[in-house]
Amino acid sequence: xxKSCLCGMNLEQLTDFVTGLGQPAFRARQLMAWLxxxxxxxxxxxxxxxxxxxxxxxxxxxxxLVSERHVxxxxxxxxxxxxxxxxxxxxxxxxxxxxxITFCLSTQVGCAMGCAFCASxxxxxxxxxxxxxxxxxxxxxxxxxxxxxIGNIVLMGSGEPLDNYEQVIAFLRLISSPDSLNIGLRHISxxxxxxxxxxxxxxxxxxxxxLSVSLHAPNDEIRRRIMPVARVYPMAEVLDACRxxxxxxxxxxxxxxxxxxxxxxxxxxxxxxxxxxxxMQCHVNLIPLNDVAExxxxxxxxxxxxxxxxxxxxxxxxxTVRRQLGDDIFGACGQLRAQRLKAPFIEEEVGT
Numbered sequence: 001x002x003k004s005c006l007c008g009m010n011l012e013q014l015t016d017f018v019t020g021l022g023q024p025a026f027r028a029r030q031l032m033a034w035l036x037x038x039x040x041x042x043x044x045x046x047x048x049x050x051x052x053x054x055x056x057x058x059x060x061x062x063x064x065l066v067s068e069r070h071v072x073x074x075x076x077x078x079x080x081x082x083x084x085x086x087x088x089x090x091x092x093x094x095x096x097x098x099x100x101i102t103f104c105l106s107t108q109v110g111c112a113m114g115c116a117f118c119a120s121x122x123x124x125x126x127x128x129x130x131x132x133x134x135x136x137x138x139x140x141x142x143x144x145x146x147x148x149x150i151g152n153i154v155l156m157g158s159g160e161p162l163d164n165y166e167q168v169i170a171f172l173r174l175i176s177s178p179d180s181l182n183i184g185l186r187h188i189s190x191x192x193x194x195x196x197x198x199x200x201x202x203x204x205x206x207x208x209x210x211l212s213v214s215l216h217a218p219n220d221e222i223r224r225r226i227m228p229v230a231r232v233y234p235m236a237e238v239l240d241a242c243r244x245x246x247x248x249x250x251x252x253x254x255x256x257x258x259x260x261x262x263x264x265x266x267x268x269x270x271x272x273x274x275x276x277x278x279x280m281q282c283h284v285n286l287i288p289l290n291d292v293a294e295x296x297x298x299x300x301x302x303x304x305x306x307x308x309x310x311x312x313x314x315x316x317x318x319x320t321v322r323r324q325l326g327d328d329i330f331g332a333c334g335q336l337r338a339q340r341l342k343a344p345f346i347e348e349e350v351g352t
Contacts, residue, residue, distance in 0.1 A: 004059045007035055007139060008132025008170065011179040021054060032179055035061060038136075038143035060085065064136040066144070078144070082137050084109075088126060091157050092137050094144070100151035103141050105134060107168055108159025113193050115214070116226040117258050117289060117297055120158040129159070131170035138175060153183055156191035156212065162198035172207055185209050191256065194233045196241040203241075203248035211245050212254040212285075213238065217264050218272035226263065235276070243280055252281040258289050259300035259308060270308045274315035283318040 009017060015028035027047065034044040040061050041052045055061070067089070068081035078094040090106040111118070112125035142150045153175065155161045161168045168190070176185050189210040192199060199211065215238075217223035223230040242253045255277070259265045273284070286309055289299035300308070305321055312319040 001058070005063050005130060005132035005136075006031070006055075006059050006061055007063055007136040008130055008174070010174055010177060017059075021051075021058070023051060027051065029179070031055075036139055036142075036180055038062065038139040062136055062140065063130070063133045064090070064140055066140050069144070080137075080141060082140070084129075084133060090129065090133075090137070092141055093157070094141055094150075101145055101148055102152040102154055103138060103150045104154040104156050105137050105141075106157035106159050107134065107155055107161045107164050111159050112163065113160050114228040115193065115216075117216070117260060119290075125159070125163075128164040128167060131167045131174060134167070134171040135174055135180070138181065142181060150181065150183065152187045152189075154189045154191070154212075156189065160193055160195065161190050162192045162195040162202065165198055165201070169202075169205060169207070172209065176207075186251075189254070193227060193229045194238040194241075195229070196233050196237045199238075199241040200244055203245045208249050208251055210251060210254060211242070211249075212256055213242060215255045215273075216258050216260075218269045218276060222264050222269075226260070239276065239280070242282070246281045252283055255282060255284045256287060257284055258287040259305055260289055261298040261300045261304070263297070265300040265304050265308060267307060267311050270311040271315065274312055274317045277317060283320070284312055286319060286321045288321070 004017065006014065006017070011028060011032055014032055015025050018027045018031060019025055030046050031044070034047075041047075041056045041059075044052055044061075047055075063085055064082040066080050067083040068079075070079045072078070076096050080092045080094070082090050082092060084090065088109045090109055092106065093104040095102045095104065106129065108128050109126040110123050111120040138150065138153065155168065172185065172188065172190075175181050176183055176188070185208050189212050190202070191212040191214060193214045199213075202209075202211070214227070215223070215235075216226060217230075217235075220230060220235050223235060245251070245253055257264075257273070277284070286305060288302075288305055289297060309319050309321055
């Protein structure tokens with residue numbers, strides 16, 4: 001018998017589930033409160049023992065368990081490796097800023113997009129994550145945050161969120177619900193490498209998340225070299241979808257741009273990028289490239305990053321340089337999972 005994943009249910013669905021077991025409806029709200037805390041059935045002491053035993057037979061409370069937890073000695077960033085019920089592993093990162101805690105999570109096991117600078121794609125995509133698995137990761141991470149709790153979410157871990165559209169939308173609606181973590185949609189960022197049809201679809205959902213687009217190039221020629229998806233979705237089409245998102249939602253679009261030495265980091269590239277983005281409500285987030293041993297790419301040096309940022313600013317483009325967090329704990333997308341696929345770990349749950 002396949003067990004039901006309760007983390008993926010909203011309160012209405014959970015109410016239908018518990019009443020279907022012959023329980024009173026109010027048990028659903030009690031159960032939801034425990035799920036959000038990342039607890040297993042045995043720990044839900046406000047529920048009758050008979051109900052806990054019944055739930056254990058027919059359902060799953062925690063579809064994603066923290067198997068490894070690495071804390072950076074440099075900045076307190078945490079990298080988690082989550083074990084799923086089928087023994088696949090995915091990653092999540094807790095980042096601490098002055099404005100609160102941000103959780104970056106995966107939406108797929110691996111990734112099919114094949115970007116040349118990313119460790120997530122090295123083994124390809126194995127499967128999509130369910131909304132319940134994404135919620136389960138978030139609840140487990142939140143349980144490790146003491147009193148403060150997660151205030152911001154970034155869908156920028158392994159995987160392409162818009163390639164797992166239905167489950168990602170279900171997750172967004174769930175995690176922003178007052179019955180769940182009640183995280184405001186404006187505090188959620190969704191990253192895509194530019195699936196333009198799905199970007200337009202997202203704009204119509206009424207979910208005003210921040211759309212973050214992995215651009216990484218000022219033109220199609222360079223973008224096709226480092227991002228295979230650009231062969232299907234040319235830059236003009238991606239930018240048109242971005243402009244549509246701004247019109248539909250009133251939210252500015254963030255463009256991610258990893259600076260790669262000798263490929264996309266020259267000042268004329270900055271000038272070309274600024275021309276492409278002229279007139280759009282947007283922001284450029286420059287990313288110092290993370291080292292990926294399996295990729296023959298080099299990061300632009302600090303001086304080049306600073307010069308690139310300055311040129312964009314001179315051309316009236318809003319720009320920042322992303323802080324590098326968790327360098328000592330395989331902080332970049334896919335790095336920890338890639339390491340563990342090479343060197344398996346002893347599976348032991350962390351944090352309970």
